[in-house]
Amino acid sequence: MREITYAQALAEALDEEMARNPTVFVLGEDVGPYGGVYKATAGLYKKYGDLRVLDTPISESAIVGTALGAAIAGMRPIPEIMFSDLLALAMDQIANQVAKARYMSGGNVKVPLVIRTNIGARGSMAAQHSQSVHAWFLNVPGIKIVLPSSPYEAKGLLKTCIRDDDPVLFLEHKLLYPQSGPVPEHEYTIPLGQARIVREGADVTLIAFSLMVQKAEAAARRLAEDGIEAEVIDPRSLTPLDFETIARSVSKTGRAVVVDEGCLTGGITAEIAARISSECFNWLDAPVARVGALDAPVPFSPPLEKAMIPDEYRIVAATKSVL
Numbered sequence: 327m328r329e330i331t332y333a334q335a336l337a338e339a340l341d342e343e344m345a346r347n348p349t350v351f352v353l354g355e356d357v358g359p360y361g362g363v364y365k366a367t368a369g370l371y372k373k374y375g376d377l378r379v380l381d382t383p384i385s386e387s388a389i390v391g392t393a394l395g396a397a398i399a400g401m402r403p404i405p406e407i408m409f410s411d412l413l414a415l416a417m418d419q420i421a422n423q424v425a426k427a428r429y430m431s432g433g434n435v436k437v438p439l440v441i442r443t444n445i446g447a448r449g450s451m452a453a454q455h456s457q458s459v460h461a462w463f464l465n466v467p468g469i470k471i472v473l474p475s476s477p478y479e480a481k482g483l484l485k486t487c488i489r490d491d492d493p494v495l496f497l498e499h500k501l502l503y504p505q506s507g508p509v510p511e512h513e514y515t516i517p518l519g520q521a522r523i524v525r526e527g528a529d530v531t532l533i534a535f536s537l538m539v540q541k542a543e544a545a546a547r548r549l550a551e552d553g554i555e556a557e558v559i560d561p562r563s564l565t566p567l568d569f570e571t572i573a574r575s576v577s578k579t580g581r582a583v584v585v586d587e588g589c590l591t592g593g594i595t596a597e598i599a600a601r602i603s604s605e606c607f608n609w610l611d612a613p614v615a616r617v618g619a620l621d622a623p624v625p626f627s628p629p630l631e632k633a634m635i636p637d638e639y640r641i642v643a644a645t646k647s648v649l
Contacts, residue, residue, distance in 0.1 A: 351379070355389075366406075403439045421466045451624075469493045470518060473563070502536070559571060581649065586618050590617075
C-alpha cells in the first residue's frame with residue numbers, strides 16, 4: 327500500500343469530498359493559495375477556485391459564524407482554525423450557536439460543518455499555540471469531537487465527518503502532519519464511535535488519543551521487554567465514545583491507564599477514568615491511572631516543554647504503578 331503524510335491524507339479527503347459534493351467548501355486563514363499553515367489544503371485553491379476555498383480575515387468568530395450560516399442554508403462548510411488555542415475567540419459561536427441550533431429547532435435545522443484545527447506542543451510555540459483544549463468541549467453537548475492518530479485515520483474519519491449532519495470538532499496534532507503512513511487509494515470511510523485496538527494484550531489496558539497513541543505503543547513495547555503485555559486502544563472519537571470496546575478490554579485485563587496530552591486536572595483522562603471506575607468496578611484489580619500534561623501553561627523552553635508533555639516513560643511508570 328502507498329504511504330502518504332498525514333497532511334496529504336487530509337488534503338486528499340478534502341479534495342475527494344469537494345469533488346463528490348458541490349456544497350462542500352473550505353474557509354479559513356491562509357487556506358487558499360498558500361495551502362494552509364500545515365499544507366492540509368494544498369492544491370485545493372488551484373483546483374476549485376476562490377468560491378470554494380476562501381481565505382478569510384483574521385477573525386475566528388467570523389470564520390465559524392460564516393460557516394454556521396452556510397451550514398444552516400444547506401452547504402457543508404469546513405472552517406479551519408489555525409490553532410486550537412484560538413477556538414476561545416469563537417467559543418460563543420461554537421458552544422451557544424453551532425452545537426445548539428439543531429436541538430433548539432426541534433431537529434428542523436441541520437448544522438453539517440466540520441471545524442478543523444490542531445492541538446499539541448510542536449516545539450517552542452509557547453503557551454498560546456501549544457495547548458490541547460479538547461476537554462473544553464466535553465461540556466458542550468451537540469458537537470462531536472474527533473482525534474485522528476495516523477494518516478489512515480485522518481482521511482477516513484474526515485470523510486465521515488464531512489458527510490455527517492451534525493457539527494464536528496476535528497482535532498489534528500501538529501507533530502502528525504509530516505508523518506507518513508499507509509493509506510489506501512480506494513474510497514473508504516471510518517465510522518465515528520468505533521474504537522481501534524492498536525495492540526492486543528492481557529495485562530493492562532492503555533487508552534490513548536491522537537499523538538499519544540504512538541507514545542502508548544512505544545510504552546507497550548518497553549513493557550513487553552519486562553513480560554507485561556499491554557492492550558492499546560485508540561478511541562478515535564471522544565464524542566461519541568466507544569466505551570463498549572474500552573470496557574471489554576478492561577474486563578479482560580483488570581487494569582487501565584488513560585493517556586492524553588491535555589492537562590490532567592479536569593481533562594478527558596478524568597472523565598474516562600471515572601466511567602471505568604463506575605461501570606467496570608467489578609473487573610478492576612487496581613485503581614485507574616492517568617497520564618496527562620502538567621497543570622501549567624506550555625512553556626517556551628524546550629527542556630521544560632519536554633518535561634511537561636507525557637512521554638512513553640511516564641506511561642510505563644504509570645502502568646507499573648497499577649501492576
